Amino acid sequence: MEGHMHMMRTIVFMISCLWVPMEVIGITGNATAPSARPRVVNIGALFTLNSAIGRSAKPAILAAVDDINSDSSILKGTKLNLTLQDTNCSGFLGTVEAMQLMGKDVIAAIGPQSSGIAHVISHVVNELHVPLLSFGATDPTLSALQYPYFLRTTTSDYFQMYAVADLVEYFGWREIVAIFVDDDYGRNGISILGDALAKKRAKISYKAAFTPGATNNDIDSLLVGVNLKESRVFVIHVNPDSGLTIFSIAKRLGMMGNGYVWIATDWLPSVLDSSDTINPDTMDLIQGVIALRHHTSDSKLKKSFTARWRNLKDKETPKFNSYALYSYDSVWLLARALDAFFDDGGTVTFSDDPRLQNSNGTLLGLNALRIFDQGPKLLQKLITTNFTGLTGKIQFDSEKNLILPAYDVLNIGGTSSRLLGYWTNYSGLSTVPPEILYTKPSNTSTSNQHLYDVIWPGETVTKPRGWVFPNNGKPLQIAVPYRVTFAEVVTKDKGPGGAKGYCIDVFEAAIRLLPYAVPHDYILYGDGRRNPSFSNLVYDVAQNKYDAAVGDITITTNRTRIVDFTQPFMESGLVVVAPVREIKSSPWAFLKPFTWQMWGLTGVFFLFVGAVVWILEHRMNHEFRGSPRQQLITIFWLVSLLSNYQTPSICIYNSPLYWEIVPCVPY
Numbered sequence: 001m002e003g004h005m006h007m008m009r010t011i012v013f014m015i016s017c018l019w020v021p022m023e024v025i026g027i028t029g030n031a032t033a034p035s036a037r038p039r040v041v042n043i044g045a046l047f048t049l050n051s052a053i054g055r056s057a058k059p060a061i062l063a064a065v066d067d068i069n070s071d072s073s074i075l076k077g078t079k080l081n082l083t084l085q086d087t088n089c090s091g092f093l094g095t096v097e098a099m100q101l102m103g104k105d106v107i108a109a110i111g112p113q114s115s116g117i118a119h120v121i122s123h124v125v126n127e128l129h130v131p132l133l134s135f136g137a138t139d140p141t142l143s144a145l146q147y148p149y150f151l152r153t154t155t156s157d158y159f160q161m162y163a164v165a166d167l168v169e170y171f172g173w174r175e176i177v178a179i180f181v182d183d184d185y186g187r188n189g190i191s192i193l194g195d196a197l198a199k200k201r202a203k204i205s206y207k208a209a210f211t212p213g214a215t216n217n218d219i220d221s222l223l224v225g226v227n228l229k230e231s232r233v234f235v236i237h238v239n240p241d242s243g244l245t246i247f248s249i250a251k252r253l254g255m256m257g258n259g260y261v262w263i264a265t266d267w268l269p270s271v272l273d274s275s276d277t278i279n280p281d282t283m284d285l286i287q288g289v290i291a292l293r294h295h296t297s298d299s300k301l302k303k304s305f306t307a308r309w310r311n312l313k314d315k316e317t318p319k320f321n322s323y324a325l326y327s328y329d330s331v332w333l334l335a336r337a338l339d340a341f342f343d344d345g346g347t348v349t350f351s352d353d354p355r356l357q358n359s360n361g362t363l364l365g366l367n368a369l370r371i372f373d374q375g376p377k378l379l380q381k382l383i384t385t386n387f388t389g390l391t392g393k394i395q396f397d398s399e400k401n402l403i404l405p406a407y408d409v410l411n412i413g414g415t416s417s418r419l420l421g422y423w424t425n426y427s428g429l430s431t432v433p434p435e436i437l438y439t440k441p442s443n444t445s446t447s448n449q450h451l452y453d454v455i456w457p458g459e460t461v462t463k464p465r466g467w468v469f470p471n472n473g474k475p476l477q478i479a480v481p482y483r484v485t486f487a488e489v490v491t492k493d494k495g496p497g498g499a500k501g502y503c504i505d506v507f508e509a510a511i512r513l514l515p516y517a518v519p520h521d522y523i524l525y526g527d528g529r530r531n532p533s534f535s536n537l538v539y540d541v542a543q544n545k546y547d548a549a550v551g552d553i554t555i556t557t558n559r560t561r562i563v564d565f566t567q568p569f570m571e572s573g574l575v576v577v578a579p580v581r582e583i584k585s586s587p588w589a590f591l592k593p594f595t596w597q598m599w600g601l602t603g604v605f606f607l608f609v610g611a612v613v614w615i616l617e618h619r620m621n622h623e624f625r626g627s628p629r630q631q632l633i634t635i636f637w638l639v640s641l642l643s644n645y646q647t648p649s650i651c652i653y654n655s656p657l658y659w660e661i662v663p664c665v666p667y
């Protein structure tokens, strides 16, 4: 099939080459004098006008084009002709709009904003050699080598996810739940978060994905499911335009209270920064949330831009978010690269794509798409251009990422947000602004991570533990051996607890030391007629039949391979001196640990060691002289000192989520 198609394509291509002339014209003016700077070049902008990002970006892009066109020094007479194309928040319409824009002979496009459209349209611009300067598509996988003409003029979510992982490590959590919109932006971001957490030995215990058009009912049932999980640390990575709905549902489900942790990616500050008056009800929903925001340095340029914002024409929002700054800088980046491109003899010419001409695409208008001949050269200029813009230093590293990625860490509280510190790829979490950090040597060591104190959901300053007991508070099932002999150690209790003994007392005391409640039930192991098999008990714990076991279980090599033991807390001496008063236990029980052959061997060794000591000592040591009775007492005393070496013990297992107590005596 594939081979057949390929052959057909080759034939059609050959035929078309015979009759389709290669058309080469200048975009403006004279095709015969291409080396002169053109009077006008067409550029495009591609984003959803009616979105939190688009409402900020549109006035900024228009302002940048005005600034450049009124400054004759930058493009030396050439004017930018901007075409705005609305991608309208839809994958299909957006792609069609993007294709239409490409049909207008643009030499570069600012956008797209959506990662999904960026994936599709990147294939188109690869063919047409038109660079995309995206200020909004943060999906990390767009950096792939597959998309050479995609240039991201904002920070990739790759870095944001490492920032989230650093936060999780800083607060000492081990498991998180990721709540994300299941599109390219959400899914690929969360996949990087998984990698980043793995490096910190933490993990995403549950991925809660919802479709881009999810209804409130869908989100409701998703959050109910999330609430049943152990983890109470939620990372929420969604679109600015729908994210607040999730918080309002979470609030209704009681998930914005004490004990919960919410970490929002930069979508939340984007919403808050671009709304003029934030409804107090909205702020009430997100109290205690931690959020990341793109860090842009507080330069003079930025201050004067902020002052100008009020007078910008065509603005629909009195405030702007960081995407306004990135889109403004994108246009300037393009202008500077274009200037270098013309200086270097670049020309603006287009040629028809022979591959489109023969596909009979006239109905779709595809033959309007033409190849920008010197696109590779312009792309090269874009990647190597560097300057200081509103967002700070604009320069790309070898992987086409903006250098020096940085985020602000915010804590939402009251009617605004408080700055907790900054995250930089350079030094991790710090309360020192990145601009100062860059002047010092990089230090990402764990001891160098600092943030100001957080006010968590529920208005508490106590750091949430980050997890609750599994199964929503179902008690731990703890196996206890139903001992027949040595019942003092552990056995059945007729009282409500169900078990009693020294091991139970130690366990209860340990549980009481914990700063939180640990509900647990004792399950008797054994039939009460014989002591149970401790090896089977340990095996059943390992098989998750029980969450833990408490008792006098000997630590053996074989058992440590399948369960974890606590430190031994009981000396075997205790077992030996236990009063043997019960009818069931025999007065000869102390002989049980060894077979009669072993006892015999022990006796023989006892006499042998005694004889050796006597032979060595009786010549010079006067303790070994005198009557044979006196000598015998000395020998027995010495040898019994030497043979006291047994140490049985008990064992508690502490995992981040539960306790497990397993005992140990030679049984």
Ligand SMILES: *[C@@H]1O[C@H](CO)[C@@H](O)[C@H](O)[C@H]1NC(C)=O
Pocket (backbone or CB within 6 Å): 029, 030, 032, 033
């Ligand atoms: C464009 O080329 C035509 C001839 O093809 C010439 O007459 C005209 O002067 C040229 N115009 C410019 C602006 O170079």
Ligand SMILES: *[C@@H]1O[C@H](CO)[C@@H](O)[C@H](O)[C@H]1NC(C)=O
Pocket (backbone or CB within 6 Å): 040, 042, 081, 082, 083, 104
């Ligand atoms: C600017 O672009 C639009 C749309 O592509 C086009 O219709 C218009 O003629 C262009 N203006 C100039 C001066 O080239």
Ligand SMILES: *[C@@H]1O[C@H](CO)[C@@H](O)[C@H](O)[C@H]1NC(C)=O
Pocket (backbone or CB within 6 Å): 086, 088, 093
């Ligand atoms: C964009 O979507 C809105 C509503 O979803 C619709 O009214 C409008 O006509 C659309 N615009 C375009 C250009 O498709």
Ligand SMILES: *[C@@H]1O[C@H](CO)[C@@H](O)[C@H](O)[C@H]1NC(C)=O
Pocket (backbone or CB within 6 Å): 360
């Ligand atoms: C394109 O398709 C139309 C209708 O399908 C057909 O009439 C026309 O001949 C085709 N043109 C070429 C160049 O194949």
Ligand SMILES: *[C@@H]1O[C@H](CO)[C@@H](O)[C@H](O)[C@H]1NC(C)=O
Pocket (backbone or CB within 6 Å): 384, 385, 386, 387
């Ligand atoms: C920045 O660009 C200038 C030319 O515009 C170049 O000379 C300089 O080396 C560049 N700096 C870096 C660090 O690439």
Ligand SMILES: *[C@@H]1O[C@H](CO)[C@@H](O)[C@H](O)[C@H]1NC(C)=O
Pocket (backbone or CB within 6 Å): 397, 401, 402, 403, 404, 405, 425, 426
């Ligand atoms: C981020 O940090 C890593 C490790 O320190 C370094 O290898 C990488 O180049 C940095 N990236 C940027 C964009 O600074």
Ligand SMILES: *[C@@H]1O[C@H](CO)[C@@H](O)[C@H](O)[C@H]1NC(C)=O
Pocket (backbone or CB within 6 Å): 441, 442, 443, 445, 447, 448
């Ligand atoms: C990093 O910072 C920590 C704590 O401030 C300090 O102990 C350590 O020496 C620093 N490491 C380097 C390489 O500067």
Ligand SMILES: *[C@@H]1O[C@H](CO)[C@@H](O)[C@H](O)[C@H]1NC(C)=O
Pocket (backbone or CB within 6 Å): 558
């Ligand atoms: C150790 O455990 C393995 C399997 O768990 C079992 O086959 C083996 O017999 C055990 N050895 C002893 C000495 O209990």
